[in-house]
Amino acid sequence: MAKLQILHYPDPRLRTIAKPVSVFGDEIERIVADMFETMYGAPGIGLAATQVNIAKRILVTDTSRDGSDPRCFINPQIVETRGIEQMEEGCLSVPDVFENVERAEWIRVQAFDQHGTAFELELDGLLAVCVQHEIDHLDGKLFVDHLSSLKRSRIRRKFEKAQKQAL
Numbered sequence: 001m002a003k004l005q006i007l008h009y010p011d012p013r014l015r016t017i018a019k020p021v022s023v024f025g026d027e028i029e030r031i032v033a034d035m036f037e038t039m040y041g042a043p044g045i046g047l048a049a050t051q052v053n054i055a056k057r058i059l060v061t062d063t064s065r066d067g068s069d070p071r072c073f074i075n076p077q078i079v080e081t082r083g084i085e086q087m088e089e090g091c092l093s094v095p096d097v098f099e100n101v102e103r104a105e106w107i108r109v110q111a112f113d114q115h116g117t118a119f120e121l122e123l124d125g126l127l128a129v130c131v132q133h134e135i136d137h138l139d140g141k142l143f144v145d146h147l148s149s150l151k152r153s154r155i156r157r158k159f160e161k162a163q164k165q166a167l
């Protein structure tokens with residue numbers, strides 16, 4: 001297993017639209033294992049393949065506090081939503097920024113696990129928010145895209161400054 005490097009906003013590679021996985025097997029299982037190691041190491045409650053520069057529709061989550069609820073969603077599709085709720089979100093690709101985002105409070109999601117087995121789940125609470133946040137990543141979207149343009153441009157300027165100082 002290997003810990004992968006997480007891309008940071010405003011890296012243009014975070015805007016990549018990930019492609020569906022069509023062949024399951026060793027390569028996908030290895031990517032998923034590396035993504036879990038990267039997510040737990042960060043630490044975070046979710047990670048999308050886009051964040052580690054892999055353009056495949058793969059996401060992992062664990063919203064437990066003790067690493068007891070690892071979940072993998074490949075080619076995820078939200079097929080039904082209910083309600084709206086606001087939650088404060090953060091993102092490993094936008095470090096140290098926390099803002100309220102509105103999302104569906106309940107979702108029905110269909111996906112495949114890392115072995116290629118299809119499943120369907122109904123989710124709410126933090127896990128529902130997390131899965132929606134991760135699917136956004138697979139579509140090249142970030143939680144800051146849900147904020148006002150004023151807030152987003154402030155955040156962008158802060159990260160551009162930090163990037164220049166790091167050179």
Ligand code: GNR
Nearest residue numbers: 044045046047089090091092133
């Ligand atoms: O670790 C994470 N915490 C989090 C908190 C609220 C809503 C979404 C998230 S996901 C985030 C990890 C991450 O950036 N996944 O893409």
Ligand code: NI
Nearest residue numbers: 090091092093
């Ligand atoms: Ni994120």
